[in-house]
Amino acid sequence: MPWKTTTTMEQKIEFICEWRTGKYTITELSKSFGISRPTAYKLIQRFENQGYEGLKEQSRVPGKHPNATSENIVKSIIKLKEKHKLWGAKKIRILLFKEFTEQQIPSVVTVHNILRKNGLVSPQKRMRRVKPVFPIFDPKSCNEVWSADYKGKFLMGNKIYCHPLTIADSKSRFLFTAKGHYKETLKAAKAEFTKVFRTYGIPKQIHTDNGSPFGSVRAIQRYTQLSYWFIELGITPVFSDPAHPEQNGRHERMHRDLKAACAKPSAYDLKAQQRRLNHFVKEYNTIRPHEALEMKTPADIHDFSCRPFPEKISNFDYDTNLKVLKVTKSGAIRWKSYYWVYLTAALKGKYVGIQELGNGIWKVYYRNVFLGFFDQRNLRKKQQATRLETNLV
Incomplete structure (x- = not known):
């Protein structure tokens, strides 16, 4: 045995x-x-x-460590994380500078380990990196380019959809507004743009996608009625290529944060939902550190535009070498009494300028913006409209 x-x-x-x-x-x-x-x-x-x-066998780990993070800092880290559940270690660490000295504040890795030890870090899905598609709009100063879009609709508690309109400065990431609408209409968008322009001034360009009411792939130069209003204000509309939202990636990234903070879960009705959107705008601009801004907030970087909003749109004087024609209710201009060149219904009642290039080719402008060409030699059928072309073949 x-x-x-x-x-x-x-x-x-x-x-x-x-x-x-x-x-x-x-x-x-x-x-x-x-x-x-x-x-x-x-x-x-x-x-x-x-x-x-x-x-039983005792742990050999020392009870105290000379470089251990102090208990009051650990409590502050946990408190900040509970307040800002969607923020990571980098942003949480920046907020510690308001309470403690630089020598007391631990590294980003230590902050992350403290959060993980307390069960406050959840593994995130690895994001697939997308190769950049040009053009990428990368302004060098504030108010050079603003971005605007309707974030994807989502249901509120009362089973009605909310459509948040967002407008932001592309350089400073300053979010001017996140306004909830019942529908994505020209009237609602124009009213909110007017409110923002009166408060912050106007930019040089506004970058949007091709969805209504911002743009249309079927229209001349993708311009809509809202686009022509921008042009009248002295703002140039620019668009992402169709099916390429990554060209406005910084705005889409902000939408991801907005959705997580305001739509998961959503509020009961639009009034309560707007309070959440307003809270997100305030936090995003003044509290949340931004990695692309060297951990500063958008409010620290943004400057007001020096171009004020014109309450009344002034008339535009075309050069004397251009013929000025009025766009009819049908959206076309009459050429030589009985021919028609169709432009767009969005310009009805407005005046365009046309310039001869030679050989019967004419360029069409609205104010200082080029719209397209037409060839008078192709105007063969009377009382039938010919569409404007954006490129000469």
Whole structure:
């Protein structure tokens, strides 16, 4: 029959049992079990303080570490994370500078480890990197390019859709507004743009996608009625290529944060939803550090535009070398009494300028913006409109 093997824990229990009989001295027990007298006294002390639980193997990690993060900083990190559940270690760390000195604040890795240890970090899905598609609109100063879009609609608690209109400066990432609408209409968008323009001034360009009411791939130069209003204000509309939202990636990234903060879950009705959107705008502009801005906030970077909003749109004087024609209610201009060149219904009642290039080719402008060409040699059928071309073949 083989010898039984005993574990360390079993030997400790046997040692205590022999000691409790009182028949043996500490020296005799130590010699019998092959341990030192200090070890024997340590086992007896643990047993007296904690019972048999104290005989289990103890952690060898030191109770205190000279470089350990102080308890009050750990509590502040946890408190900030609970307040800003969607923020990571980098942004949480920046907020610590408001309470502690630079020497006291731990590194980003340490902040992340503290959050992970307390179960406040959830693994994120790895994002697929998309190769950049040109053109990419990368302004060099504030108010050079603004971005605008309707973030994807989502249902509120009352089962009605909310369509948030967002307008932001592409350089500073300053979010001017996130306005909830019931529908994506020209009237609603124009009213909110007017409000923003009166407060912050107007930019040089506005970058949007090709969705209504901003643009249309079927229209001349993709311009819509809203685009022509921008042109009248002295703003140039620019568009992402169709099916390439990544060309306005910084605005789409902001939409991801807005959706997580305001639509998961959404509020009951539009009034309550707007309060959430307003809170997000304030936090995004003044509290949330932005990595692309060297961990500053958009409000720290943004400057007001020096171009004020014109309350009344002034008339435009075309050059004397251009013929000025009025766009009819059908969206076309009459050419030589009985021919028609169709432009767009968005310009009805407005005046365009046309310039001859030679050989019957004419260029068409609205104010200082080029729209397209038409060839008068192709105007063969009377009372039938010919569409404007954007390129000469």
